[in-house]
Amino acid sequence: MDLTIYRLPLDGWEVRFSTVGDDIRYLRSPGGLRGEDLFLTSAQVQKYFGGVWRTGLEFRYSYIDQVLEEFLTAGGAQAVEAKGNTLGVRPFLRRDLSKNWWVQVEAPLAREWWQAPLDSSWKFAGQALLGFSYGPRSQVTLTGGDFYIPHDQWLARDALGNEIAGRKLTVTREIAELKWEHQWDATNHWSTTSKLGFNHSRDNGGGFFDYYRYYLSQELRFRTRDWEIKASGGLSYYDFPVQTIGVPPAPTFHLTTVEVNVRLERRVYKTLRCFAAFEFEQAASDDPTAEYRDHVWSGGLSWEF
Numbered sequence: 001m002d003l004t005i006y007r008l009p010l011d012g013w014e015v016r017f018s019t020v021g022d023d024i025r026y027l028r029s030p031g032g033l034r035g036e037d038l039f040l041t042s043a044q045v046q047k048y049f050g051g052v053w054r055t056g057l058e059f060r061y062s063y064i065d066q067v068l069e070e071f072l073t074a075g076g077a078q079a080v081e082a083k084g085n086t087l088g089v090r091p092f093l094r095r096d097l098s099k100n101w102w103v104q105v106e107a108p109l110a111r112e113w114w115q116a117p118l119d120s121s122w123k124f125a126g127q128a129l130l131g132f133s134y135g136p137r138s139q140v141t142l143t144g145g146d147f148y149i150p151h152d153q154w155l156a157r158d159a160l161g162n163e164i165a166g167r168k169l170t171v172t173r174e175i176a177e178l179k180w181e182h183q184w185d186a187t188n189h190w191s192t193t194s195k196l197g198f199n200h201s202r203d204n205g206g207g208f209f210d211y212y213r214y215y216l217s218q219e220l221r222f223r224t225r226d227w228e229i230k231a232s233g234g235l236s237y238y239d240f241p242v243q244t245i246g247v248p249p250a251p252t253f254h255l256t257t258v259e260v261n262v263r264l265e266r267r268v269y270k271t272l273r274c275f276a277a278f279e280f281e282q283a284a285s286d287d288p289t290a291e292y293r294d295h296v297w298s299g300g301l302s303w304e305f
Contacts, residue, residue, distance in 0.1 A: 002302065014046040014056075024298055033081060037065040051096075058090040060110075067294070069257065069283060070118065079283075079292045084114035088123075104129040106145075119154040119169075123147055127175070137183040137191065147173040156205030159242050170204040193219040207242035214239075217259075228265040234258070245287040255285045271304040 001021035007014060018041070025035040039062060046056035068082040088110030096102045110123040127145025134140075149171040155163040156170070177197035184190040199213040217234035240253040263277040282293040 009046070009048055012048045014044075014048070016042075016044045016046075018042050024296065030294075033067065035065075036067065037063065039063045053096075054094045056092055056094075058092070060086070060088040060090065062086045069255075069290075069292075078290065080117055082114065082118055084112060084118065084120075086110055086112045100133050102131045102133070104131070120152045121149050123149050135183065137181065137188070139181055141177075141179045141181075143175070143177045143179070145175050147171075147175070149173065156203060157208040158206035159208060160206070160248070161208050161243070164205050167205065169209070171201055171209065172203075173199060173201045175199050189223055191221045191223075193217075193221075210240065210242050212239045212241070213237070226267040228263075230261075230263045232259075232261045245285075251286055253285070253287055253290075255283060255287075255290055257281065257283045265302070273302045273304075275300055275302060 001019065003017075003019050005015075005017040007016070019039070020041075021037075021039040023035065023037050026033065041061045042058060044056060044058040046054055048054045063085050065081070065083045067079055070078050070080045070082070088108060090106055090108040092104055092106040094102060094104040105128050106126070108123070108125045108127070111120075112123065113120045125145055125147045127143060129141055129143045131139055131141045151169040151171075154169040155165070156167040157163055175197065176199075177195060180192075180194045182192050184192070195215070195217045197213075197215050199211075199215075201209065201211050201213070203209040213236060215234065215236040217232065219230065219232035222229045234257075236257045238253075238255040238257075240255075243253045244250040245253050258281070260280040261277070263275060265273050265275040267273050276299040277297070279296045279298075280294070283291050285291050
C-alpha cells in the first residue's frame with residue numbers, strides 16, 4: 001500500500017500526507033517466521049515566509065515486525081524478530097542562502113515501544129543540513145547531528161559485558177552523511193542517489209556497546225510511461241573497539257553487511273501496474289554467531305488514482 005496526498009503551497013502553506021505499507025507472507029516459514037510487516041505514516045505541514053524562509057512540523061508513526069540485526073545484546077550482534085511501534089515529531093526551520101544553497105536545522109523527538117527481546121527507548125536529536133541544488137531533482141546534501149537515546153529497562157555494561165547494577169543504558173550517537181541525488185536526462189528517465197556516511201555510537205558504561213560505522217549505498221532508477229526499474233546496493237562496516245568475540249584477549253568484534261535490492265514494475269492497463277522484487281542481505285563477521293544470509297522474492301499489483 002502506498003498513498004500520498006499533497007497540497008501545493010500556492011498561498012504559502014504546504015501539506016503532505018503519506019502512508020506506505022508492506023505485508024509479506026512466506027510460503028515457507030524460516031525459523032518459524034511466517035511473515036514481515038512494515039507500515040510508515042507521515043504528516044507534514046510547511047509554511048513559506050518571504051521567499052527564503054520556511055518552517056514546518058512533521059509527525060511520523062511506524063509499525064515494524066521485521067528481522068533486524070540487533071547490536072545491544074550481550075554476546076554480540078544477533079538477527080532477531082523486531083516488533084514495535086514508533087511515534088515521532090520533527091520540527092524544522094530552513095533558509096535559502098542563495099538560488100542554489102540552503103541550510104536547515106531540525107530537532108527530532110521519538111518514542112519507541114519494542115517487544116522482547118528489544119527494549120523501549122526515547123530518541124532526542126539535533127541535526128543540521130547544508131544543501132546545494134543545481135538542477136531539477138538534482139542536489140547534494142551534507143547532514144550532521146547528535147542523538148541521545150535513554151533506554152527503559154536495559155542496563156549499561158562494563159567492558160567485559162557485565163551489567164552495571166542501577167545504571168540504565170544510555171547511548172549517544174554522532175552521525176554524518178553526504179547524499180547526492182542526480183537526474184541524468186531532460187526526460188527524467190535516469191536518476192541516481194548516492195550516500196556516504198559515518199556513525200559513532202558511545203554508551204554510558206564501559207564502552208561495550210561503542211562502535212564506529214562506515215557505510216555507502218547506491219541506487220539507480222530508470223522510469224518511462226510503462227516501465228520502472230530500480231536497483232540499489234549498500235555496504236556497511238561496523239567496528240567495535242571494546243567488545244570482543246570471546247573472553248579477552250580475544251579479537252574485538254567486527255561486522256560487515258551487504259544489501260542488494262532490485263524492483264521491476266510494468267504498466268498493464270491505464271494506472272494498474274504489476275511488480276516483482278528481489279532482496280538479498282548478508283552479514284559477515286569474525287564472530288560466526290553474528291553471520292546470516294537471506295533472500296526474498298516478492299510480487300504484486302499497484303493502482304494509482
